Amino acid sequence: MTTAVPTGEHITAMHMSDGLVNAPTAAAFGLVAVGALVLAARRARRDLDDRTAPMAGLVTAFVFAVQMINFPILPGASGHLLGGALVAILVGPWVGTLCIAIVLVVQALLFADGGLTALGTNITNMAVVGVFVGYGVAVALRRVARRSRAGLLATAFVAALLNTVVAALAFVVEYAIGGAGGASLGTVLVLMVGLHALIGIGEGVITAATVGAVASVRPDLVHLLRGAGAEPAGAPARTEGSPA
Amino acid sequence: MTRPARPTRDRRATGFFVGFLVVALLIAGGLSYFASSDPDGLDSVTLEGCSVVETDAGEQLEGTCIARNAEDHALGSGPLADYAVDGADGTVGPAGVIGVLVTALLAGGLFWLLRGRGTPPDRDGTSGS
Structure with missing residues (x-):
């Protein structure tokens, strides 16, 4: 028995296809994803204004673009940006969750990349787990990030590395709950973590470079550098949010 | 629209x-x-245990692996499926450009609608057109 391989000419499918987990598991994570997106849409409102809304739209388009760029990690294996830490640092976790979810929906509907019934698991892994892990690490290191440019780049790198590995672990959890079979859980765990530790290095480099570039031109558009405990240096008076 | 304020x-x-x-x-x-x-990374894991074989019907999987359970994409014959325009070779660039523009419009529009009345206090409030 053989099965057709769904691969594209230049770019292979990048996200979970349909059928990798059973229907109840797919449905359950579909509900998780919908709940997370409803919550995110409500909480995102306060992070969105006339300036951050267009920024968030462009960040979303940028993640779509960079996700197309698979980079080699091992002979015969590649990786690509997931973008969780990137969006969390630039536009915050709630808006960021929506950014990644929009990318995944566009990819699934327009580009047949990522299954339709797998949207729930893909959104859970990359838009929810990846974004919030990246955000949590970045916030934990916020003092480092604000101290110097090197600190900001290091924060972005570490947050992105961890967002990649934990998002991969989320797939392992889904496979443990309702995987369709074909490989043992131990094999899946070891391979997913190992490969995504390597991919995470690339994710870290891309995230640090992007955050660094935005911060050097428009530090006021970097969410992590705003917020609690207003930044004294990096933000001139034009920065929003500072109580008048 | 915008007054010459800033x-x-x-x-x-x-x-x-x-x-x-x-x-x-x-x-x-x-x-x-x-x-x-x-x-x-994920595809490498789901293909673990299988080998990809070229046949008349295209690439096929042999062996035991997670990807054997993968179903064909329901929209796999769409005009931009697999990042190609109508399946044509060498069209990943145009497909990507379309994807960026669609994503920017969709996300930008959604975020614009979602934004609260929270126009920054230092703005003069005319930018909403």
Whole structure:
């Protein structure tokens, strides 16, 4: 028995296809994803204004673009940006969750990349787990990030590395709950973590470079550098949010 | 629309946003031709245990692996499926450009609608057109 391989000419499918987990598991994570997106849409409102809304739209388009760029990690294996830490640092976790979810929906509907019934698991892994892990690490290191440019780049790198590995672990959890079979859980765990530790290095480099570039031109558009405990240096008076 | 209150700032903001979009378009439209076509991390794991065999019907999987359970994409025959325009070789760039523009419009529009009345207090409030 053989099965057709769904691969594209230049770019292979990048996200979970349909059928990798059973229907109840797919449905359950579909509900998780919908709940997370409803919550995110409500909480995102306060992070969105006339300036951050267009920024968030462009960040979303940028993640779509960079996700197309698979980079080699091992002979015969590649990786690509997931973008969780990137969006969390630039536009915050709630808006960021929506950014990644929009990318995944566009990819699934327009580009047949990522299954339709797998949207729930893909959104859970990359838009929810990846974004919030990246955000949590970045916030934990916020003092480092604000101290110097090197600190900001290091924060972005570490947050992105961890967002990649934990998002991969989320797939392992889904496979443990309702995987369709074909490989043992131990094999899946070891391979997913190992490969995504390597991919995470690339994710870290891309995230640090992007955050660094935005911060050097428009530090006021970097969410992590705003917020609690207003930044004294990096933000001139034009920065929003500072109580008048 | 915009009163001449902060022309420099507005122009600077617009310049940054235009630049950001151009970078995304260049990545999706140009750099995408140099992307690796090897399976990514997840696909490598789901293909573990199988070998890919070329047959008359295209590439087929042999062996035992997770990917044997993968179903064909329901929209796999769409006009932009697999990042190609109508399945044509060498069209990953145009497909990527379309994807960036669609994503920017969709996300930008959604976020614009979602934004609260929270216009920054230092703005003069006319930018909503």
